[in-house]
Amino acid sequence: MVSSAIALAFLPLLLTLIIRYRFYMVLLYRAVLVRFWRDCVSGLSREERAYQYVLTHATPGDPDSILDAFDTWCSKVEFISNIGPKKGKILDRLLMEQRPLVVLELGAHCGYSSVRIARALPLGGRLYTVEMDQGNAGITEKILRLAGFDDDTVELIVNPSDEVIPKLRAEFGLERLDFVFMDHWKKCYAPDLQLLEDSGLLGKGSVIVADNVLFPGAPKFLRHVRRSGLYEWKVHRATLEYSRGIRDGMAELIYQGIV
Structure with missing residues (x-):
């Protein structure tokens, strides 16, 4: 009883x-x-x-x-944490507004966002997409080829992001990043953003977009953005990709340089 x-x-x-x-x-x-x-x-x-x-x-x-x-x-069928169509439209709009010539993607996963970015590039634009997992990188390459993009448009770099970023200038000849899209491990957002700042590849007006900053969340990244004073920024509210009822958001940062 x-x-x-x-x-x-x-x-x-x-x-x-x-x-x-x-x-x-x-x-x-x-x-x-x-x-x-x-x-x-x-x-x-x-x-x-x-x-x-x-x-x-x-x-x-x-x-x-x-x-x-x-x-x-x-x-x-199955859930994969691509950016998805709803937040993808926000990314599409930002790419259309900025018309970046040099784009860095951190976290290609299986190529969804790489295709989404590559199709929005202006003539002469180039995407450098970084994926640390060999298997996922292989899928990304197949997807990019299936979509019709070659090495002249997209360069796939298979290595951890913290190893790639310091080498972008010396090994890939980059002078400036116009647009950066982050969608890899959330714990890497803050240290990788600081690596980008230290690299000298961010110029005034460079845009950084980071997905999933509310769920699963990137609190250290957002805290650094708030405290650094280097950015104009905002969070685009949305729901988690391919889900209902789970709040998420994408951070949009515009680099202002050292004040």
Whole structure:
């Protein structure tokens, strides 16, 4: 009797927690449990499964078709933390406004955002995309080729970001970065931003866009941005890619230089 009474007393709290965190539970199911099961059954990585879907459902040489296929797979089949279509439109708008000639992407993952950026480049523009995972880099290269982009437009660099950034000037001949997109490990955002500042590759007006600064979050990055005084900045509020009810945001920074 006592146990039943205690259980009944906690039932409203349990229901409240389930309702409040239902979107996070769905994300846990889709991003972790489904992935684990299909990894075991298929013998392929999640990124390889996504590539197979895109390969069979997209039109080669058509970046829009490839992005649409990715979005369908990620929203209806398995979750992958691409930037997605909603936040992707914010990125598209910023790229259209800035018309950057030299773009650095940190975290190519499986090539979704690389395609999204490359298709927006003006004539003569070039994207340098950095991915530390060999397997994901291989998928990215296939996706870029499927979309019709060659080495003249996109250069894929397979190495950790903290090793690449200090070498961009000496090994890749870069003098200035017009636009930087961060979508790699969130714990790397703050130290990599400081590496970029120290590199001398950020000029007045250089734009840095960082995804997922609210979820899963990049508090050290945002704290550095606030305290440094080097940027005009704001956070574009949105929801997590391919999810409902989970608040997220993209930070937009405009470098002002040392005051």
